[in-house]
Amino acid sequence: MQKILVARPIFPDVIERLKQYFDVDWNQGDVLSADELTRRLADKDGALTAGDPVGAAELAAAPRLRVVANMAVGYNNFDMAAFNAANVLGTNTPDVLNESTADFGWALMMAAARRITESEHWLRAGQWQKWAYDAFLGSDLHGSTLGVIGMGRIGQALARRAKGFNMQVIYHNRSRVAPEIEAELNAEYASKQDLLRRADHVVLVLPYTKENHHTIGAAELALMKPTATLTNIARGGIVDDVALVEALRSKQIAAAGLDVFEGEPNLNQDLLSVPNVVLTPHIASATEATRRAMANLAADNLIAGLGEGPRAGRPLNPVNPDVIGKARS
Ligand code: GLV
Numbered sequence: 001m002q003k004i005l006v007a008r009p010i011f012p013d014v015i016e017r018l019k020q021y022f023d024v025d026w027n028q029g030d031v032l033s034a035d036e037l038t039r040r041l042a043d044k045d046g047a048l049t050a051g052d053p054v055g056a057a058e059l060a061a062a063p064r065l066r067v068v069a070n071m072a073v074g075y076n077n078f079d080m081a082a083f084n085a086a087n088v089l090g091t092n093t094p095d096v097l098n099e100s101t102a103d104f105g106w107a108l109m110m111a112a113a114r115r116i117t118e119s120e121h122w123l124r125a126g127q128w129q130k131w132a133y134d135a136f137l138g139s140d141l142h143g144s145t146l147g148v149i150g151m152g153r154i155g156q157a158l159a160r161r162a163k164g165f166n167m168q169v170i171y172h173n174r175s176r177v178a179p180e181i182e183a184e185l186n187a188e189y190a191s192k193q194d195l196l197r198r199a200d201h202v203v204l205v206l207p208y209t210k211e212n213h214h215t216i217g218a219a220e221l222a223l224m225k226p227t228a229t230l231t232n233i234a235r236g237g238i239v240d241d242v243a244l245v246e247a248l249r250s251k252q253i254a255a256a257g258l259d260v261f262e263g264e265p266n267l268n269q270d271l272l273s274v275p276n277v278v279l280t281p282h283i284a285s286a287t288e289a290t291r292r293a294m295a296n297l298a299a300d301n302l303i304a305g306l307g308e309g310p311r312a313g314r315p316l317n318p319v320n321p322d323v324i325g326k327a328r329s
Helices: 012-019 034-041 056-060 080-086 098-113 116-124 153-165 179-185 192-198 218-223 241-249 269-273 288-305
Strands: 002-006 022-026 046-049 067-070 089-091 145-149 168-172 187-189 201-204 229-232 255-258 277-279
Touching (some): 002 012, 012 022, 012 288, 034 056, 046 288, 056 080, 067 288, 080 089, 098 153, 098 229, 098 255, 098 277, 098 288, 116 277, 145 153, 145 192, 153 168, 153 179, 168 192, 218 241, 241 255, 269 277
Parallel strands (some): 002 022, 067 089, 145 168, 145 201, 168 187, 201 229, 229 255, 255 277
8 A cells, every 4th residue: 555644634534535545644733843744754655735845855855755735725835846856746726715715805805894803802802882983984895996916716706706796806917817707707907006006905816936925015015095905815925914014003004804924823923913904814715615625635636646546647636747657756
């Protein structure tokens, strides 16, 4: 039997499925340190990860490793140059999380715009003495302009929901999406600067790459309206959190909703004392059904990638398909 590492606690029934094909080393404890991950990968043929960094050092120490299946759509934890050099296949879990993640983007955006967590904290602290006409005034979603940066599958699911709120949709992406998608979403392409100037609510749904590091920093925040909100459901590092804290404190923008953070789970502590930001612990895809679908898809990719099961050799979601069939180097 081939050997695999499951680097994180996941649904036990998915582990049982994997055990039908593999000898499974399952980490049910804390996140593995880089040293521990390297040690446990050393004799493995495959691995199931969830954001665990895998790069040249880990691959060099694991000469048998051929497939790493990430239980996430984003795979910036994989060093793809190292994967390609070693002919190691990476897989991810797209599509199954689109709708839940788009729902959550809206929840966060609405919570920021309508000051839901901020007012709840105030209420819980026993400060509600009377009704006041100007208590927690926020900004409307309906009839406003939604700016989506990153118009992939999740961005499109997010934009589709704007119809019900009668919003104008503008978007920025590396390249324009097909005209029929623009028409279906009633979405207008805009430069990043133009979008930031015009949007009432900006949502980030782009992958994290070196080029996207601090896509939103002090200069970009300065372009936004003082009434605007910024929501990040993509990855930490896309926003310069230090610049964001400053922009929120000085009311350069009205509010933010963040599900992802630079260096998470060790987020910038200054965010904790900023009232006009809604903070959630990277849970945009976290519904029972979606997390189950992601775990099963990651398992299916690993099973197929390692040449087992009904799709042997043909995993559904290869991120570097060119290495399929090549000998490990
Ligand atoms: C979650 O962040 C994912 O990339 O799926």
